[in-house]
Amino acid sequence: MPTSKPVPASRRSDATRAAILDAARERFATEGYERATIRAIARDANIDPSMVMRYYVSKEGLFAAAVSVDLELPDLSQVPREAVGRALVTHFLAMWEENEVLTALLRVGATNPAGAERMQGIFRDQVLPVARQVCPDPEGAPARAALVASQLLGLALTRYVLRFPSAVELDREEIVAWLGPTVQVYLSSAHP
Numbered sequence: 001m002p003t004s005k006p007v008p009a010s011r012r013s014d015a016t017r018a019a020i021l022d023a024a025r026e027r028f029a030t031e032g033y034e035r036a037t038i039r040a041i042a043r044d045a046n047i048d049p050s051m052v053m054r055y056y057v058s059k060e061g062l063f064a065a066a067v068s069v070d071l072e073l074p075d076l077s078q079v080p081r082e083a084v085g086r087a088l089v090t091h092f093l094a095m096w097e098e099n100e101v102l103t104a105l106l107r108v109g110a111t112n113p114a115g116a117e118r119m120q121g122i123f124r125d126q127v128l129p130v131a132r133q134v135c136p137d138p139e140g141a142p143a144r145a146a147l148v149a150s151q152l153l154g155l156a157l158t159r160y161v162l163r164f165p166s167a168v169e170l171d172r173e174e175i176v177a178w179l180g181p182t183v184q185v186y187l188s189s190a191h192p
Contacts, residue, residue, distance in 0.1 A: 019045040020052055024066040033063055033104035060112035067105055067118065071095060071126045076133060084134050085184025089176050092152045096160055103160045106153065110161070123149045134187045147186040151179055 023044035027036040038059055042049040056062035072095065079087045096102055105122075108115030123145065131145035132138055155175065158167040170178075 017055055021066050024062050060108045061114040063108050064114040064118040067101055069122050073126060073130055076130060084187055086176055086180030088183055089179045093172050093175060096156050106156055107161055131187060137191060140191060144186050148183050151183055
């Protein structure tokens with residue numbers, strides 16, 4: 001009678017992680033961050049909740065690992081160089097208002113190292129290339145992208161997470177008028 005070969009622990013571990021992430025993505029998408037629970041995610045993945053904690057330490061860590069965010073940045077090659085700041089702010093406002101995952105990720109990123117790392121990766125991989133495309137000194141692109149992120153994430157934090165009344169009350173056109181030129185300076189002006 002043939003015996004089956006045992007599955008290596010690393011492959012079982014990879015399968016368990018994949019099952020957890022699939023279940024987490026589904027729960028976070030359907031229930032949002034606040035209502036999704038580790039127990040429900042574990043049940044969906046057919047594992048014990050302690051296994052979720054073993055691999056991801058906390059709900060925040062799981063969320064950061066499970067969430068994939070495409071900022072869907074516009075093709076800036078078609079935007080006049082002097083209008084890039086306004087185009088980015090306009091785009092980000094639309095993204096924040098239509099995608100609650102970004103707000104949840106920002107909350108997690110502000111309180112959890114794994115969430116912060118995930119947010120850093122999103123901006124590094126998606127905003128830094130934009131800065132490289134636009135800025136006059138490519139070696140300064142990382143600093144410029146960080147300054148752009150400070151404006152966009154600061155706005156998101158005050159408007160969508162902390163909900164400062166003055167930030168919430170601003171209409172989109174006002175925000176673009178205020179932040180667009182600042183982002184433009186960060187991206188295209190000569191080094192100070």
